[in-house]
Amino acid sequence: MPIKKLYQEEQMESPLGQLWHAFASNPFAVAGLWAVIFLLLLVVFGPLLAPFQPEMQNPDAILLPPSWDQAGHVSHFLGTDDLGRDLFSRILHGVRLTFGMSLIVVICALVVGFIIGSLSGMMRGLKSSILGHLLDALLSIPSLLLAILVVAVTGPGLTNVFWAVGIALTPQFVRAIHQAVHEELQKEYVTAAKLDGASQVQIFWYVIMPNVWDVVIIQTTIAISVAILDIAALGFLNLGAQAPSSEWGSMIFQGLSSLLIAPWTITIPGLAILFTVLSINLVGDGLRSALAPIRN
DSSP, rough: OOOHHHHHHHHHHHHHHHHHHHTTTTTHHHHHHHHHHHHHHHHHHHOOOOOOOSOOOOGGGGGOOTTTTTTOBBBTTTTOTTTTBBHHHHHHHHHIIIIIIHHHHHHHHHHHHHHHHHHHHHOOOOOHHHHHHHHHHHSSSOOHHHHHHHHHHHHSSSHHHHHHHHHHHHHHHHHHHHHHHHHTTTTTHHHHHHTTTTTTIIIIIIIIITHHHHHHHHHHHHHHHHHHHHHHHHTTTSSOOOOOOOOOOHHHHGGGGTTTOOOOHHHHHHHHHHHHHHHHHHHHHHHHHHHHHHHO
16 A cells, blocks of 8 residues: 555646755755755845955955964955955955856846747748858857857956857857757647647747756756856956956955965865856756656
8 A cells, every 4th residue: 555655646746846856866966956045045135244345455465365364364264366355255255256156147148048049949941041051150159169259249247248248158058949849840739739739939938848848957957057167257357247246256356366375266266166157067967867868
């Protein structure tokens, strides 16, 4: 009886519950999820927790090492830079500029890519073929290089970086959704829905979309990691956020002049980028593994 009851519960479990149980069975994915939640909290409350303003300079605490060093001080937990600015405060403020902005960019690219990819995926014939070739041409250019080209035309700055990274990521969403929708159109259950008299809108929303959400979710996690790296890379190349911005890539660029005597000015924002991208990738890998059996 208990085995039969357990079997019935498994049969009645919703796809969302199956997804969560499959995801929760991966301890690395769960750790990544907690890290992402922590970063989201920092996006909202990080500036409130910062002990100093990110641009505040202290001439008496220039290039102060982190507090665990003998020459460090507890008031500057992660040390200071060559202008006496507190690195801990700058890291907390930089979460919004690097991680927070990447989320907004990806959401915008997802919306635009979803609309274009869905409409093009439902098309057939010459229009679909032309769009496919255009996307292949755009995707042959690395996203960072495409973002650099856009910034080179529009000029440096956070606003232009937002548009540049968004333009670079949108073709990836369009291609992924276009291909997923186009493949689903070839399935027999879509043909059956057409024979039942379903309209194009009904076929797309009720028949095709439930089977392509996994593609959207996985592509979104990949795009967030790419956006973080692109935003930080543009800041490091001095094409993105400009000094005295606390964006993590810009912080690395600003710390290059004191690399040999104060390596923490580069390693700390670099570790922040590594931690954030690793957390997103762990969640993405966990979702990919959890969605595989449900998809099949």
